[in-house]
Amino acid sequence: MRHFPKHFLIAVVLCSVLACDSTDVGDDPASQPPLITTESLLLNPTGYVPLAAELKLETRVPVQVEIEVAGRTSDSEPLIHRFEEIATSFTLPILGLYPEHTNTLHIRFYDNRNQLMGEESRSIDTQKLLPELPGINVSVNTGRQKPGMNLVSYFGHTNSQLPQIPFIFDEEGYIRWYANMATHPVLGKLFYDAGVERLRNGNLYFGDGSSGRIVEMDMLGNVINEWPIPGYWFHHNVLELPNGNLLATVSKNDLPTIEDHIIEIHRVSGNIIQVWDLRESLDQRRRILSSNPRDWIHSNGLTYDEATDAIIVSGRVQGTIKLSRNNEVIWILGQHRGWDQSGDGTDLKSKLLQPLDASGTPITDPQVLQGFVDHPEFSWPWYQHAPKLTPQGTLFVFDNGDNRHYQGQPVFSRAVEYRIDDQAMTIQQVWEYGRERGFSTYSGIVSDVDYHDDEQSVVFMPGANFQFGPNGKTVEVDYNTKEVLYEAEVRKEAPASGITFHRIERLPIYPSNNQ
Numbered sequence: 001m002r003h004f005p006k007h008f009l010i011a012v013v014l015c016s017v018l019a020c021d022s023t024d025v026g027d028d029p030a031s032q033p034p035l036i037t038t039e040s041l042l043l044n045p046t047g048y049v050p051l052a053a054e055l056k057l058e059t060r061v062p063v064q065v066e067i068e069v070a071g072r073t074s075d076s077e078p079l080i081h082r083f084e085e086i087a088t089s090f091t092l093p094i095l096g097l098y099p100e101h102t103n104t105l106h107i108r109f110y111d112n113r114n115q116l117m118g119e120e121s122r123s124i125d126t127q128k129l130l131p132e133l134p135g136i137n138v139s140v141n142t143g144r145q146k147p148g149m150n151l152v153s154y155f156g157h158t159n160s161q162l163p164q165i166p167f168i169f170d171e172e173g174y175i176r177w178y179a180n181m182a183t184h185p186v187l188g189k190l191f192y193d194a195g196v197e198r199l200r201n202g203n204l205y206f207g208d209g210s211s212g213r214i215v216e217m218d219m220l221g222n223v224i225n226e227w228p229i230p231g232y233w234f235h236h237n238v239l240e241l242p243n244g245n246l247l248a249t250v251s252k253n254d255l256p257t258i259e260d261h262i263i264e265i266h267r268v269s270g271n272i273i274q275v276w277d278l279r280e281s282l283d284q285r286r287r288i289l290s291s292n293p294r295d296w297i298h299s300n301g302l303t304y305d306e307a308t309d310a311i312i313v314s315g316r317v318q319g320t321i322k323l324s325r326n327n328e329v330i331w332i333l334g335q336h337r338g339w340d341q342s343g344d345g346t347d348l349k350s351k352l353l354q355p356l357d358a359s360g361t362p363i364t365d366p367q368v369l370q371g372f373v374d375h376p377e378f379s380w381p382w383y384q385h386a387p388k389l390t391p392q393g394t395l396f397v398f399d400n401g402d403n404r405h406y407q408g409q410p411v412f413s414r415a416v417e418y419r420i421d422d423q424a425m426t427i428q429q430v431w432e433y434g435r436e437r438g439f440s441t442y443s444g445i446v447s448d449v450d451y452h453d454d455e456q457s458v459v460f461m462p463g464a465n466f467q468f469g470p471n472g473k474t475v476e477v478d479y480n481t482k483e484v485l486y487e488a489e490v491r492k493e494a495p496a497s498g499i500t501f502h503r504i505e506r507l508p509i510y511p512s513n514n515q
Contacts, residue, residue: 153195156492202511
C-alpha cells in the first residue's frame with residue numbers, strides 16, 4: 001500500500017467535496033497546502049482552569065471542528081464534542097482533560113455536508129490535581145443514568161488560603177475540570193455558598209459572598225459579567241429567570257436580621273428591580289425550629305413558578321413559602337405549629353397547606369399537622385433545601401430531616417415530591433426516596449435534589465454525610481422503580497465543618513445554548 005503525506009489526503013478529500021479541478025491540486029500532490037494555516041494550543045490560558053486548554057486555528061477553507069479527548073484507559077469512553085460554527089478562524093475551549101496524564105486530542109474537520117475533510121492529533125501533558133481536591137468513589141454505574149458529568153460546588157478543603165473550588169468529575173470518578181480562583185484579582189476569596197450552576201447561554205454563574213456580587217464565567221475561567229448588589233450581600237442561591245434576569249437570596253445591609261431578602265437583578269442594566277422583604281410577608285417572631293432572632297428564616301434555596309409568576313423560597317427554619325410578585329404569601333409548606341401574623345398583618349394560619357392522604361382525603365390528626373408524628377402516606381420536610389418544580393408542576397425538595405419531629409428521630413434524609421393545589425390549598429405527597437437508606441445518606445445540612453424528566457430519574461445528593469467519616473454522595477434512582485442507576489461518594493480531606501458540597505449538577509462538560 002502506498003503511503004501519502006497527511007496533507008495530500010486532506011487535499012484529495014477537499015477536491016472531491018468542493019469540486020476542485022486538476023489545477024487545484026497541481027502535478028505534485030504533496031505541494032497542496034495543509035488545511036490548517038495557523039495553530040496554537042495553550043493549556044490553562046487564564047491560569048484558573050488547569051484541566052482546560054484553548055485551541056486557536058485558522059483554516060484554508062470553511063470547516064466545522066470536532067474535538068475528541070481520548071479516554072484515559074482502553075475502557076474509558078472518549079469525550080467527543082462537535083462545535084456548531086462553520087468558519088475559517090476559531091478560538092475553541094478544550095475541556096475534559098485528565099490530570100497528571102498525557103492527553104491525546106483528535107481534531108477532525110468537516111464540511112457543510114458533514115463530510116470528513118481531515119484529522120490531526122495533538123498531545124497535552126497535565127499536572128497533578130490540587131491536593132485539596134477530594135477522592136471520588138463510584139460504587140454503582142449502570143450506564144442508564146442521565147448522560148453528562150457532575151459539577152460539584154465543593155466545600156471540603158481546609159486550606160484557608162484557597163477559595164472554594166468547583167470541580168467536575170466524570171461517570172468513572174475522574175476529575176476532569178476545576179477552577180482555582182486563588183490568584184484572581186476579584187474572586188481570590190470566592191465563596192459561592194449553595195454553588196455554581198449553568199446559564200442557558202452555556203456559561204457558569206454564581207454569587208460570591210466575599211466580593212459581594214453575582215458573576216458569570218466561561219469554562220476557561222474568563223469573567224464575562226459581574227453584577228454588584230449595592231446595599232445587600234449575597235448568600236446561598238442565585239437563579240436565572242426565564243426572561244434572563246437573576247433572582248438571588250441576600251441580606252440587607254445595616255439590619256439586625258440576615259438572610260431574609262430576595263432581589264431580582266436586571267440582566268442588562270444590573271439594576272435591582274424588585275425586592276421581597278420576608279420580614280413583611282412572614283413572621284420573624286416564630287421560633288419553632290430555631291431560637292436565633294438574627295437568622296430567623298435562613299433562606300437557602302429558590303425556584304420560580306412561571307405559570308403563576310411567583311417565587312418559591314426555602315427557609316430552612318421556617319418552611320417552604322410561595323410568594324407573589326407583590327410579596328404576598330400564597331401558601332406555606334411546613335408544620336402547622338406556631339404560625340401567627342406576618343409583618344404586614346396577614347393571618348398566616350390561613351396560608352397553611354392542608355395535607356391529603358393517597359386517596360385525597362384530608363389528614364386531620366393534629367399530631368401530624370403539628371409535625372410530632374408522620375402519617376403513613378404523608379410527612380413534612382425538616383430543614384429542607386433545593387426546591388425544584390417539575391414539568392408536571394409538582395415540587396421536589398431535599399428533606400434534610402434535622403430535628404425531625406422536634407427530637408431528631410428517626411434519622412434519615414430524603415428526596416420528596418409534593419403535589420400542591422394553590423386554589424384548594426392542599427398538599428399531597430406523591431414520591432420519596434432516602435427513608436430506606438437511613439443514616440447512610442443522612443445530611444442534616446446543605447444538599448440537593450434534581451428531577452430529570454427525560455430520563456425519569458431523580459438525583460438525591462446528601463452533601464454532609466458522616467457514615468465512615470465526612471463525605472457527600474450523589475445517588476441517581478429510577479423514578480418508577482427506585483433502582484439505583486448511579487452512585488458516587490465524594491470524600492472530603494478533613495472533618496472541619498463537615499460540609500463536603502452544597503450542590504451537584506449533572507450536565508455536559510461542553511456548554512451549548514439553551515441548556
